Amino acid sequence: MHYQSGLIYLMIFLxxxxxxxxxxxWKKGGLNRHIPGRTLAILLFAVLPLxxxxxxxxxxxxxxxxxxxxxxxNFGWILFTFLxxxxxxxxxxxxxxGGLLIFKRSSEEKANKRHYPRITRRxxxxxxxxxxxxxxxxxxxxxxxxxxxxxxxxxVRLSFPNLPEGxxxxxxxxxxxxxxxxxxxxxxxxxxxxxxxxAEHPDLILFTGDMVNNFAGEMDGWESIFSKxxxxxxxxxxxxxxxxxxxxxxxxxAEKAANFDGIIAGQERMGFKVLKNESVILTxxxxxxxxxxxxxxGTASYPRNGDLDKTSQDIKGQSFSVLMSHDPxxxxxxxxxxxxxxxxxxxxxxxxxxxxxxxDFRWSPxxxxxxxxxGLYQEDDKFLYVNRGLGxxxxxxxxxxxxxxxxxxxxxGASGTEPM
Numbered sequence: 120m121h122y123q124s125g126l127i128y129l130m131i132f133l134x135x136x137x138x139x140x141x142x143x144x145w146k147k148g149g150l151n152r153h154i155p156g157r158t159l160a161i162l163l164f165a166v167l168p169l170x171x172x173x174x175x176x177x178x179x180x181x182x183x184x185x186x187x188x189x190x191x192x193n194f195g196w197i198l199f200t201f202l203x204x205x206x207x208x209x210x211x212x213x214x215x216x217g218g219l220l221i222f223k224r225s226s227e228e229k230a231n232k233r234h235y236p237r238i239t240r241r242x243x244x245x246x247x248x249x250x251x252x253x254x255x256x257x258x259x260x261x262x263x264x265x266x267x268x269x270x271x272x273x274x275v276r277l278s279f280p281n282l283p284e285g286x287x288x289x290x291x292x293x294x295x296x297x298x299x300x301x302x303x304x305x306x307x308x309x310x311x312x313x314x315x316x317x318a319e320h321p322d323l324i325l326f327t328g329d330m331v332n333n334f335a336g337e338m339d340g341w342e343s344i345f346s347k348x349x350x351x352x353x354x355x356x357x358x359x360x361x362x363x364x365x366x367x368x369x370x371x372x373a374e375k376a377a378n379f380d381g382i383i384a385g386q387e388r389m390g391f392k393v394l395k396n397e398s399v400i401l402t403x404x405x406x407x408x409x410x411x412x413x414x415x416x417g418t419a420s421y422p423r424n425g426d427l428d429k430t431s432q433d434i435k436g437q438s439f440s441v442l443m444s445h446d447p448x449x450x451x452x453x454x455x456x457x458x459x460x461x462x463x464x465x466x467x468x469x470x471x472x473x474x475x476x477x478x479d480f481r482w483s484p485x486x487x488x489x490x491x492x493x494g495l496y497q498e499d500d501k502f503l504y505v506n507r508g509l510g511x512x513x514x515x516x517x518x519x520x521x522x523x524x525x526x527x528x529x530x531x532g533a534s535g536t537e538p539m
Contacts, residue, residue: 130175130201137205138168171201188300188337195301195515199263202514206255262472262516268308270315270509271521275495277502278532279461281438285406286529292321292350293525295445295466296329296359296508300337301515310344312509312524319526323352323401326391327466328359328415328445332512333366335381338389345389352401356391357412358382359445359467360421361512394443396426398434409434410441411460416453417446417467425449431459447491450503462529463503468492470507470520483520493520500534 174197294316302309316324331337348354362382369375386393394412401408411434416425425444434440442460444450446467454463470493474483485492496503507523530537 130198131172133205134168134171134201171197171205175201188303188332188334191300191332192303192515195513198514199259199516203256203259206259258518259516262518266517266519266521267472267511267515268311269517269521270308270312270524272315272319272524272526274526274528275504276528276530276537277462278530278535278537279439279500280532280534281461282529282531283406283408283439284531285402285404286408286439287531289323289352289403289529290319290321291441291464291527291529292316292319292324293327293464293504293506293527294324294509294523295327295464295506296469296510296512297326298329298332298361298508298510298512299341300332300334301511304340306340306344309341309509312522313344313347316524317347317349319524321350321526322403324348324350324354325410325441325443325464326354326356326386327443327464327506328357329361329466329508329510329512330356330359330386331382332361333364335378335385338382338385342385342388345391348390352403354389354391355399355410355412355443356386356393357443357445358393358395358414358424360415360417363415363422363424365422394430396424396429398430398432398440400434400437407437408439408441409437410443412443413449415445416449418448418452421446425453427453427457427459431457435459447503447505448489450496451490454503455498455501461501462527463501464506464527465491465503466506466508468505468507469512472508472511472514472517472520474518474520476519495536497536 297309299309362379364375364378364382369378383393392399394410396412396414398409398411401410409431411427411430413427413430414424415422417423430442431440440460440462442454442463444454444463444465447465450463450465454460468485468489471483471485471488474481474485474493476482476493481493483492491503491505493505493507496505504525504527506525507520509522509524511517511522
């Protein structure tokens with residue numbers, strides 16, 4: 120829970136810092152054109168900050184003690200409201216404050232004497248700030264009401280010299296990070312996602328963790344939807360950091376264990392075989408490959424329950440193997456050194472649910488947190504694919520980082536990628 124407490128403290132600090140600055144400017148008369156009335160000023164500089172701080176304190180107190188996902192969803196919408204309003208305030212403050220620091224009154228008077236337009240450069244910066252500040256506000260609105268449900272299917276073809284001939288052309292549907300509690304009772308978006316997956320006619324469906332935010336009860340009512348996912352070679356899943364119930368304080372170890380067992384049972388009712396440091400042998404056209412599923416192994420405070428040796432012990436005789444591991448950090452820290460698995464599938468990052476991807480240009484705040492944060496990576500003849508997630512967590516929005524369905528087609532040939 121430490122990262123959530125830190126986030127709450129950061130939000131409270133930003134509320135105070137931004138509103139103290141803007142209130143000071145309003146009292147000085149620098150914002151009177153934009154905030155003309157006393158009532159509006161009280162709303163912006165007193166009521167709104169107090170509600171924001173009260174909301175963060177309430178969530179911070181309640182979050183460790185809840186026994187359902189409602190508070191998690193409420194926290195997400197409080198965070199969304201905060202970012203929508205305070206991203207506007209922050210950018211405007213930056214431009215307005217920049218005008219104060221850069222341009223002095225004497226330079227403004229000199230500009231006016233030269234018969235420049237009557238708008239001063241300081242006022243120009245303030246107005247540019249207003250225009251620029253609307254961009255994140257509009258983006259967040261789009262991300263909340265459209266972006267988080269704009270499912271995008273990515274097709275990837277990978278070739279391996281050691282892939283058995285019988286698996287040439289096999290299609291894997293890779294999905295991750297559903298976080299079902301974030302959807303509440305809104306079933307329709309993921310019902311459509313299931314239709315999109317089935318329309319690709321995958322041979323195999325692999326889910327790489329974080330089925331829930333924290334509680335087994337989040338899966339209630341979803342079994343009938345995800346049981347409709349069809350793949351002739353089966354449906355397999357692994358556990359993510361959220362699937363262990365570590366983000367709540369339980370009355371007893373037995374209660375937490377019952378929640379964990381419920382998460383496993385819920386996935387099995389959906390038709391998934393949950394691999395917990397286990398492996399299976401898949402057969403097709405007379406050939407076979409290994410499929411391993413490792414429990415979560417992450418850096419920092421995330422669970423480290425993964426055991427690669429145990430996971431791979433039943434597939435040592437296979438010439439080609441696929442690994443499901445929720446956290447992509449595991450690939451660099453352990454999987455590459457282990458050397459058993461040719462292709463690793465991960466999730467976890469969500470691409471931070473925010474970013475820009477245009478051609479070869481990719482940027483997201485996620486890249487400052489994790490080395491492998493989205494898409495395909497290669498080291499020698501080993502590959503990692505990081506799915507951007509099908510659901511969302513925390514902020515109920517996706518901006519420039521749509522929910523992802525990945526279709527990976529395997530082919531036999533020289534190691535590399537091929538266009539599709």
